[in-house]
Amino acid sequence: QVQPVESGGGLVQAGGSLRLSCAVPGRTFGSLAMGWFRQPPGKEREFVAHISWNGVTTYYADSVKGRFTISRDTAKNMVYLQMNSLKPEDTAAYYCATSQDSFRYSSPRSYDYWGQGTQVTVSS
Numbered sequence: 001q002v003q004p005v006e007s008g009g010g011l012v013q014a015g016g017s018l019r020l021s022c023a024v025p026g027r028t029f030g031s032l033a034m035g036w037f038r039q040p041p042g043k044e045r046e047f048v049a050h051i052s053w054n055g056v057t058t059y060y061a062d063s064v065k066g067r068f069t070i071s072r073d074t075a076k077n078m079v080y081l082q083m084n085s086l087k088p089e090d091t092a093a094y095y096c097a098t099s100q101d102s103f104r105y106s107s108p109r110s111y112d113y114w115g116q117g118t119q120v121t122v123s124s
Helices: none
Strands: 005-007 010-013 018-023 033-039 046-051 058-060 068-073 078-083 092-099 111-114 118-123
Touching (some): 005 092, 018 033, 018 092, 046 068, 046 078, 058 068, 078 092
Antiparallel strands (some): 005 018, 018 078, 033 046, 033 092, 046 058, 068 078, 092 118
16 A cells, blocks of 8 residues: 655745655555645645656646646655745645546546645745
């Protein structure tokens, strides 16, 4: 079983930056696509970003495009989400998840294993 573990969340002022990390144990990481989702308070989980198994293809939600960057380091079994120009509406619990599907990348149903999440709070 592959159980991602997120880290790097915290409290930041609007306009600031954070980098989230996601560690993915196991030898299958190099063949897995990865995604980041977030769940704002009282709302449903929503897609943020996706990266293909080889890191060549990335996708972003319109709300974060140009501000967030997803990347991966296969040698370290790590996925990152660099978040710049943060806004109060980015406040949410952020989750990373594994996937074998880079077509239906925005649907949570395309993801198999999820981390426990890390909280990001952006103050105005």
